[in-house]
Amino acid sequence: MQDDRTILKAVEVTKDFPIEGGILPVLKGVNLDVHKGEILAIAGKSGVGKSTLLHILGMLDVPSSGSVVYDGSDLAKLSTAGRAEVRSRHFGFIFQFYHLLPEFNAIENVLMPAMIGTGMLKWFAVRGAMRKRARMLLEKAGLGERLRHRPSQLSGGERQRVAIARALMNEPKILFCDEPTGNLDSKTSAEIVEMIWGLNRESGLTTIIVTHDESIAKKATRTARMVDGKMVQQSSG
Amino acid sequence: MYRFAIALRYLRSRKITYLSVIGVAVGVAALIIVMAVMEGFEEDFKDRIRGMLSDVVVRYRGEKSFEEVEKSILSVEHVTAAAPRLRGMALVMGPGGRGAVEIVGIDVSKEVRVSKLAEYIINSRVTGMAKDLAQAIEALEMHFSFRTAELARLGLLPGKAGERLKPLHESLREVKSRLSKEGSPDLIGGQIRDAEQCFKTWLGDTSSAIAAPDARSALSGLEEGMETFFRARRAEFEETRRRAEADLARFESGGGFDSPFNEPLEGRELVMGEELLPHLRVARGDRVRLYTAGSKGLSSVEDEEDLAKSEFTVAGTFRSRMYKSDSKIVFMPIRTAQILQAKEGMISEIGVKVDDQRNAEAVKRAIKEVLPGADAQTWAEKRRSLIAAINLEKGFLSAVLFMIIVVAAFNMLGTFVMMVTEKTRDLGILKSLGGSTAGIASIFFLCGVFVATAGSAIGAAAGLLFVDNINEIEGAVHSLTGITPFPRDVYYLDSIPTIVNPADVFWIVFPTVAVSVLLGSVFPAIKAAMLGTEHALRYE
Known part of the structure; x- marks a missing residue:
């Protein structure tokens, strides 16, 4: 069921993790289509393999079998450097624990994807423009006063907003969110959710959001439910 | 670019990396100091050997007379002077003791041009x-x-x-x-x-x-x-x-040696190494007796007249800073030496002075050509085993000191392995931000390059500074502790000799950087590359 709207597709994806005395199957043949411009929620209880699926879709991890097709090309066929390139240019990530680099301040964290994606010589040419963009993203996230703060000097909500600004730095095609509000209080959660949905509204950014929070899943364009390593239901939100 | 930024930031945020830098610096500084001092001593030592010997020493056993031989040697390019010597053994007796000495018959006005005898007498x-x-x-x-x-x-x-x-x-x-x-x-x-x-x-x-x-x-x-x-x-x-x-x-x-140093050295006068004076308990101007084997009428102890004839005046002393020479060699006019040993008209070697050290080898070969049957040796060849021993010592010492750098490299290794483990999550983040495996590995490689380079630079600077002020430092240690790190009388030197050879510095710094990077950071880089970062991003 190839669809024009499909930007990312998982076909019969399995993932086994080796454990003591055998293997632990975490994903047991998952099929999933992600449509351009939608917010797809992947819901389910913790431990069902949502995050593993997200990591495989985002190419942070490789599937044990099956394939992931992005924009018509099979990602399994790419080299590690090729996959890094796709992550750098096309994907942005937000995590439950923000995962900012503690040695760098807010604006440096936001600049990091641009630095990674740019060669050394070219970097000196584009640095000014990149700093401007990083500052703009942080200001948009309401952190204009916090540019030089280290992650340890920021609150949880602020950290997650820096992480979002960082994910957007290289103008990604798909935003991957792994329990983005899992570690925040309800008020801050709502702010972060509003920010993600705002991005989708403004620029039609394709977003995949892994959550166990039903209220977030309900707001999504579509929701895919997982139970025990399998997709059980896909519904339009 | 991000690799540099991250490597630098990681290093700067950890005090322990300063220890690694210091470790490398200490090794480099120690090597530079020791090499400079060794080189200085070696040069000084060679200078002492050469000073007593002259640049090239020629032995000739042929038909030609000394005048002819001298003429052909002087005709060789780069030769500036030549002086005849006759060596022999003798027993010298003073009021306080006796000793076996090597007597060297010389033509003073010629000898001072080929060796450093004049300087040594002063x-x-x-x-x-x-x-x-x-x-x-x-x-x-x-x-x-x-x-x-x-x-x-x-x-x-x-x-x-x-x-x-x-x-x-x-x-x-x-x-x-x-x-x-x-x-x-x-x-x-x-x-x-x-x-x-x-x-x-x-x-x-x-x-x-x-x-x-x-x-x-x-x-x-x-x-x-x-x-x-x-x-x-x-x-x-x-x-x-x-x-x-x-x-x-x-x-x-180069002229006017009719009365050098107001010590003319004629007939029955001799110049002896100054260490002989206390041994024989004589002073300048005193008389000593010489006994030689095979001399005509000068060796017989029974003959009163002969005994009187064997008396010599100590006209002067020399100080070559080679204990062996200063306690064993007695110079006398070559005529006297010939008579003493019944070797009328004979010489045992000719000392040759060369305009530049580097030409010594060429001169040696040229002399062998113009004088068939002559055996010519440079001073270095004559003292080959001594020089070889110094070189062996130098090589061995630098190998041992290089172990400091190996230890410093292991220190780096430990630091970086810890850093990789500690930073597993950050490496996962960098991957999610588009960092490739190779890029992440190179962060730690760069850490090694930075630490090795900084350590070498600091060590080289500190070492050169130390070498430059080594005598002041020695003086300070002496006045603070009363210990004399450098006993001048033992070494016959009034300051610690040092020579900084730029090539030596390069051959210290370059292997240091190479070894510490290879040993200290390649393994952590590989470990970082192989690290499974899948779980790193999920849990705190």
Whole structure:
């Protein structure tokens, strides 16, 4: 069921993790289509393999079998450097624990994807423009006063907003969110959710959001439910 | 770019990396210092060997007369002078002892042009003067002691004489010890000034401590005596220095050796190594007896007349700073040596002076060509085993010291392996931000490059600075602890010789960087590359 709207597709994806005395199957043949411009929620209880699926879709991890097709090309066929390139240019990530680099301040964290994606010589040419963009993203996230703060000097909500600004730095095609509000209080959660949905509204950014929070899943364009390593239901939100 | 930024930030945020830098720096500094000192000693040592030998030594056993041989040697390009020598063994007897010596018959006016004999004779005289000066100062000190004791006994000086004299003895002790160790004209001039200052300071301190007019006049008497003493010493010193400089100038101008150093060395006069003097208990101008084997009418002990004939005057001494030479060699006119050994008209070798050291090898070959049957050796070949021993020592020492750098590299290894483990999550984040495996691995490789480069640079700078000020540092250690790290009399040197060879510095720094990067950071880089970051991003 190839669809024009499909930007990312998982076909019969399995993932086994080796454990003591055998293997632990975490994903047991998952099929999933992600449509351009939608917010797809992947819901389910913790431990069902949502995050593993997200990591495989985002190419942070490789599937044990099956394939992931992005924009018509099979990602399994790419080299590690090729996959890094796709992550750098096309994907942005937000995590439950923000995962900012503690040695760098807010604006440096936001600049990091641009630095990674740019060669050394070219970097000196584009640095000014990149700093401007990083500052703009942080200001948009309401952190204009916090540019030089280290992650340890920021609150949880602020950290997650820096992480979002960082994910957007290289103008990604798909935003991957792994329990983005899992570690925040309800008020801050709502702010972060509003920010993600705002991005989708403004620029039609394709977003995949892994959550166990039903209220977030309900707001999504579509929701895919997982139970025990399998997709059980896909519904339009 | 991000690799540099991250590597630098990681290093800067961890104090332990400074330890790694220091480790590398210590190794590099130690190597540079030791190499510079070894090189300095080696050069000085070679200089001593060469000084007694001349650049090339030719042995000739053929039909030609010495004049002919000399002529053909002098015709070789780059040769500037040649001097005949006749070597032999003899027993020398003085009033206090006897010893086996090597007698070397020379033509003084020629010998001073090929070896450093002239310089060595002057050295000996200057050193002798320094020793005399030390003794004279000691006598003056004693005079001061007696007068002070007297004043104290008369009750004109408060306190005990011994206590009062202590600062004088202490301040003079160092001056005297320096004087008895080594004498260069500049050093002696300085020591005279220092000694005078010691007396002056003590007199000033003492006279301000007492009120009695009698004692004051006694002290001013002492002061006058002291001033006269030092005036005389300074004049003596200036005279010696002037004569030494005149001698050297004459020597360097290459002519006018009819009466070198006011020690003509004719007939029954000889110049011996200065270490022989105390052994035989003789002084310059004294007479010694020489016994040689195979001499005509000069060796028989029974014959009274012959015995008288075997007497020689010690016309001078030399100081080559090679203990073996200074205690074993006696120079005499070549004519006398020939008669002594019944080797009329014979020589055992010809010392050849070359315009530039680097031409010695070429000259050696050229001489063998123009003089068939001649055996020519450069000074280095003649002392081959000695030089080989020095080189072996140098190589071994640098290998041992390089172990410091290996240890420093292991220190880096430990630091970086810890860092990789600690930063697993950050590496996962970098992956999610588009960092490739190779890029992440190279962060740690760069950490190694930075630490090794910084350590080498700091170590090289510190080492060169240390070498530059090594004598001041030695002096400071001496005055702080009383230990003498560099006993000048043992090494026959008045300062620690150092030579910094740029090639040496390169061959220290380059392998250091290579080894510490390879050993210290390649494994952590590989570990970072192989790290499973999948779980790193999920949990705190």
